[in-house]
Amino acid sequence: EKQYEFILTSRPAEGVALITLNRPKALNALSTPLFTELNDAVKRFDEDDSVRALVLTGSDRAFAAGADIKEMKDKQFSEVFKGKFLESWGLLTTIRKPIIAAVSGYALGGGCELALMCDIILASPSAKFGQPEINIGVIPGGGGSQRLAHAIGKSRAMEIVLTGRNFTAQEASDWGMVSRVVPDEEGGVVKAAVDMAAVIASKSAIAVQAGKEVVNAAFEHTLAEGLRYERRLFHGMFATKDQKEGMSAFAEKRQPKWSHS
Ligand code: CAA
16 A cells, blocks of 8 residues: 555455545644645545445544644635635545545534545544634635535524534434444444445446436436436446346346446
């Protein structure tokens, strides 16, 4: 595995890559160097055929406590505007493979936004989400206002963004932002995320990629466009070997053997 300064990478299960944010002294604050490494790892795993699902996590204490405030504090408008500050964060949302966020501890500001960029969020009971930017005189800048509003609805998103209060794992779950709060007795949220990623990795990679694309279309298109997009991609599946294999295996009462093509 390639060595990084601010992240760790590993292969905890067949077809699964795990990226662990590892800047403990700053509660995984998302500095530019950290994000550069994260993007590099994400891109490499997306291009690696032996990886079919990713998990992103932090430490028990912090998934990530936000963008690096110390790095941002003296920046000027012309600098952030001309340099398209934070635009590179979006790379994570352009990958083909599913990425699951396993969140423990603080997921604040950019940390909450980072979790929201992932396809699935699992939370430990210790997870604390929030968009506290209002407390430091700004607003979310990594997609928080948009993705949070999609995830939890307007009134709650307004409350969170305008009061800057944190919300709990249970609230995030009740509001539909996280799939599940994983009780500690189950061996932890990272294990649950890796297990889920391993299930996804056991499916046809081409069907998984298409499935991710069509669910995302629900957030980007009108209903009519989204339905058409889904149907066309569904039709397209009939050009894949895995459609033939999957349906034949069902008819022959045997397990499918995916070629991921
Ligand atoms: N940026 C830079 N450093 C940070 C940081 C951040 N977002 N969050 C924590 N740290 C650093 C602290 O400065 C501290 O460093 P030092 O030991 O050198 O002083 C270290 O991490 C440990 O933090 P604390 O001592 O503050 O730990 P705590 O347990 O007392 O508090 C906390 C934890 C409540 C998360 C608190 O650190 C905090 O409020 N952090 C900032 C949260 C925040 O405002 N995030 C939003 C950032 S803005 C943003 O993300 C913009 C965007 O939309 C992209």
